[in-house]
Amino acid sequence: MREEGSPVPKPVLTARGRATRERIVTAAADLMHRRGVAGTSLDDVRAATGTSKSQLYHYFTDKSALVGAVVQWQVGRVLMAQQPELDGIDSMADLCRWRDRVVELNRDAHALGGCPLGRLAAELAEADRCAPIELVDGFAAWQRHLALGLGRMRDRGELDAEPDVLAAGLLAAVQGGLLLAQAARSVQPLEAALDLALSGVAAQLAPSAGPARV
Amino acid sequence: MREEGSPVPKPVLTARGRATRERIVTAAADLMHRRGVAGTSLDDVRAATGTSKSQLYHYFTDKSALVGAVVQWQVGRVLMAQQPELDGIDSMADLCRWRDRVVELNRDAHALGGCPLGRLAAELAEADRCAPIELVDGFAAWQRHLALGLGRMRDRGELDAEPDVLAAGLLAAVQGGLLLAQAARSVQPLEAALDLALSGVAAQLAPSAGPARV
Numbered sequence: 001m002r003e004e005g006s007p008v009p010k011p012v013l014t015a016r017g018r019a020t021r022e023r024i025v026t027a028a029a030d031l032m033h034r035r036g037v038a039g040t041s042l043d044d045v046r047a048a049t050g051t052s053k054s055q056l057y058h059y060f061t062d063k064s065a066l067v068g069a070v071v072q073w074q075v076g077r078v079l080m081a082q083q084p085e086l087d088g089i090d091s092m093a094d095l096c097r098w099r100d101r102v103v104e105l106n107r108d109a110h111a112l113g114g115c116p117l118g119r120l121a122a123e124l125a126e127a128d129r130c131a132p133i134e135l136v137d138g139f140a141a142w143q144r145h146l147a148l149g150l151g152r153m154r155d156r157g158e159l160d161a162e163p164d165v166l167a168a169g170l171l172a173a174v175q176g177g178l179l180l181a182q183a184a185r186s187v188q189p190l191e192a193a194l195d196l197a198l199s200g201v202a203a204q205l206a207p208s209a210g211p212a213r214v
Numbered sequence: 215m216r217e218e219g220s221p222v223p224k225p226v227l228t229a230r231g232r233a234t235r236e237r238i239v240t241a242a243a244d245l246m247h248r249r250g251v252a253g254t255s256l257d258d259v260r261a262a263t264g265t266s267k268s269q270l271y272h273y274f275t276d277k278s279a280l281v282g283a284v285v286q287w288q289v290g291r292v293l294m295a296q297q298p299e300l301d302g303i304d305s306m307a308d309l310c311r312w313r314d315r316v317v318e319l320n321r322d323a324h325a326l327g328g329c330p331l332g333r334l335a336a337e338l339a340e341a342d343r344c345a346p347i348e349l350v351d352g353f354a355a356w357q358r359h360l361a362l363g364l365g366r367m368r369d370r371g372e373l374d375a376e377p378d379v380l381a382a383g384l385l386a387a388v389q390g391g392l393l394l395a396q397a398a399r400s401v402q403p404l405e406a407a408l409d410l411a412l413s414g415v416a417a418q419l420a421p422s423a424g425p426a427r428v
Binding site for chain 2: 131190196204
């Protein structure tokens with residue numbers, strides 16, 4: 001039980017405790033990615049991990065705490081998969097390398113599965129609710145990684161645009177591209193989305209790329 | 215019961231029958247948009263519409279038949295909301311008008327709800343399955359509407375790019391933008407996504423906009 005506004009005291013975990021918590025989060029992430037959050041009960045997670053009710057509640061006060069941990073775990077995993085290309089963005093050529101990495105990951109997955117964060121966002125941000133804070137933070141972190149590289153280009157005078165806005169557009173291209181790729185079972189929509197967005201970034205390179213602007 | 219491969223015989227409906235079917239589909243669409251497809255049972259739909267089990271099965275052989283009808287209904291509704299801007303695309307200025315309409319719709323919804331088709335796609339295209347055919351067809355129809363206008367521009371020599379590929383990129387920008395808008399509870403990601411994509415289209419205008427290309 002948790003009072004509104006009071007911070008949740010985090011138990012200090014031993015190495016073994018950390019390993020158990022990690023095992024629960026990993027199994028829950030897998031179940032929730034396959035069956036959806038609504039289709040995954042705490043009993044399912046207990047069954048998949050062989051943990052008791054009291055063990056599970058020792059690590060997570062309720063299902064929403066577990067969902068938050070799953071979101072954070074997926075954020076880390078999604079960003080890790082794009083490394084080092086994501087943090088290496090320092091030029092248009094680097095952006096294309098990052099694009100190629102994102103497409104490669106989708107091709108390896110046979111265009112299935114979509115983005116784990118996008119799937120969670122579509123399910124958790126219901127018609128009348130917004131997404132859990134861990135998801136908002138996750139997208140913001142992803143966008144920040146992109147904006148950092150674009151900011152370096154802007155600071156050197158190579159880019160004539162707001163890095164944050166471009167980064168939001170690029171992230172949307174990834175999300176929309178992955179969603180359509182999954183529906184079509186083909187990487188082509190993802191490639192089309194990223195190529196169009198990168199074409200938009202290239203149009204805002206300064207000064208050689210000229211004034212093509214909407 | 216339906217044999218694999220045999221066409222489902224469609225009952226000929228009276229005006230009253232069509233109205234009942236429409237009422238069931240509308241209520242199911244609302245429930246599925248709010249609670250998800252997995253969170254909506256046929257019993258929920260019966261309760262919401264005051265129909266009997268045999269009435270429901272008269273119109274829909276099973277839940278997946280109802281889901282298919284809901285997807286088709288949502289496709290029609292989503293495309294209708296963008297009219298006449300979507301079919302009026304014949305220039306860069308028209309594309310911007312369509313962009314403004316999509317943003318306006320999202321602003322009217324307080325950036326909540328996302329795209330009904332995107333939500334259905336994220337839920338129905340599970341990790342190891344692709345989306346139902348009605349959804350694939352729906353995205354394809356939307357993309358075709360966009361490609362038709364871009365094709366006219368290309369045929370007049372005003373655009374130097376493949377209309378279908380640009381249309382896929384624009385549709386992805388809408389989908390990704392709406393997803394991030396819902397997570398952030400703000401239309402800004404949608405605006406950023408569409409502006410970047412339109413900037414990419416503008417960069418491929420021929421011949422005045424120059425060679426900015428990735």
